[in-house]
Amino acid sequence: MAGRNNGKIRQYRKPLNINLGIIIFSVIFIYIVICVFLYFTDKHIMGYEVKTGSLSVGNVYQGIALRQETIVMSTDSGYINYYAREGERVGSGKLVCSIDESGQLKELFDANKAEDTQLSDSDLSDIRSEITGYMNGFDRKQFSGVYDFKYSLEGTALKLANINVLQDLQSLNSSASSLITLCSAPVSGIVVYSTDGFEAVSADQITADMFDREKYEKKQLINNDLVAAGDTLYKLSTDENWSIVIQMDAERAQELLEEDYVQVRFLKNQFSSWAKVNVLNNADGNTYVKLDFNNSMITFCADRFIDIELVTKEEQGLKVPNSAIAEKEFFLIPKDYVTKGNNNENGVLKETYTENGEVTTEFIATSIYYETDDDYYIDNSILELGNNLVKPDSTDKYTISRSATLIGVYNINKGYADFKEIQILSQNDEYAIIKSNTTYGLSAYDRIVLDAETVNGDEFIND
Incomplete structure (x- = not known):
């Protein structure tokens, strides 16, 4: 036994045992490697199935409204009181407002003497329509418009009340009455109680910067404010013919010019009208399209920026x-x-x-x-x-x-x-x-x- 333990110990080598599973795995592995190689080296051509349809063309634009507008200035100092509603058509010589130098009309409001003013169904309908129109055109990105709407709505309510107060002018003493100046319209037109500096701008003076609504400033004329001689009282839009100017590329503008007339949908109230097309190449190097209308001016008389959609024929095909x-x-x-x-x-x-x-x-x-x-x-x-x-x-x-x-x-x-x-x-x-x-x-x-x-x-x- 001792002799046997002194013998050398040799490591046993296992014979290479290739079975069917190893062969199958090797074949699959080689196949995968070849497929991956061919995928990355082969030319890939993707197909597309042709279907009928139409193009989605961006036809919504922001436009600048241009009208014939006359600014009426004050000749006296005092508190202003309006009697015509904004957007109302007044004739030449028709009472629009008054200038109260004594302040007694203002005291009537401050003392709540006009609390019992009752609005008619027509008055309520006008206010309801004004609210609905604003809701349809509300833009979250232009929240400053909320304040303009607030002033406009307050002004509408006060103007309705002022009509009743005007009827009490006879109850004032003659000396007080002499301090109240009644201001009538110099020409017929649509009354607007705001200014923005665009009143005298013509279509060929439009530039791209004017479309920036963040730079736009609108001054609201408020009832019962104190005014001085030479201040603006109101403005009148004196012509039913008016225009909207939009900016677009020259190629698209030329396409519209060839059509001569185009149907326009106003996004504020979804009203549609036809406009005459004119193309302008202004001094700033941009191309503008002037759309001329002969109706619906009164609906947008207080709006400078108007969102519109051009209703054009869509091409159908493959x-x-x-x-x-x-x-x-x-x-x-x-x-x-x-x-x-x-x-x-x-x-x-x-x-x-x-x-x-x-x-x-x-x-x-x-x-x-x-x-x-x-x-x-x-x-x-x-x-x-x-x-x-x-x-x-x-x-x-x-x-x-x-x-x-x-x-x-x-x-x-x-x-x-x-x-x-x-x-x-x-x-x-x-x-x-x-x-x-x-x-x-x-x-x-x-x-x-x-x-x-x-x-x-x-x-x-x-x-």
Whole structure:
């Protein structure tokens, strides 16, 4: 036993045991590695299914309203009291306000002597309409408009009360009455109780900075305020003809100018009206469109900034992404030189030479991609410049020398990239609307290459 323990100990080597599981795992691993390699090295072509649709064109604009406005100034000092409602039409010589030098009219309000004023159903309807109109046009980003609305609503209520107070002027003593100046409208027009500095601005003086509502300042004329001689009392919009100026790019402005008239929807009340289109290229280098109206001025007489939507006809057709659109050059072949082959396929008779130098013709099958009254557009990868074509049943010849470019997309319905001519009806930054069911174009549900730069003509597509 002792002798046996003194022997050398050798490490036992396990034999390599390759079983079926290791073989299968190795094959799968190699397959995955090859697939990943091919994925990252292969050319990826994405398809797109063509569908009918229309373009979403941004037709909402913020406009600046321009009217014929006359500012009426005060000739005396005192407390002002209004009797005509804002937005009301007054005739020439009609009472609009009074200037109270003594302050007795103001004391009537301060002493609450007009508490029993009752508003008629018509008065309540006007106030309700004013509130509804403001709610429809409320913009959270322009919260300062809340204060303008507050002053306007307070002024409306006070003006209704002032009418009753005016009836009590006869009860004041004559000396006090002589200190009250009645102010009548110098001309007929719509009464507005605010100013903003745009009253004398013309359309050709509009600049891009004027559309910045954060810089816009509007002075509200408040009932019972103290005014001095030369201060503004109110203003009158004296003409029903008025304009809205909007800013847009020159190309879009030219499109509107060609239409001459455009339908406009006012977002404040969803009212629609037709406007005459004029394009202005002002001194600041920008393009503006002036929309001229002959109605609805009274509805927006107190608004300087008006949000509108241009109601234009939407083009309907096949909708394709702009990335799929490509240009390709083709030979122009007279129609008389295109014939039919044995399989009823289109082609041309190309002049060739035999080994003996004899002149003969060879039928070259080719697809037609577009046609005009005189010519067919033929693929230039099959023929070459300078090739002679023979007219069927004639000895006339035509040497290929002319070419032209078509706009189109690559159709992949048959498994290869086949160029199809398209006719663009309208286009925005992302999509184009093209005419459907043309002779050499696309139809709904055709599959095209999403990115035209990733494919060549007649290239086979592996989906």
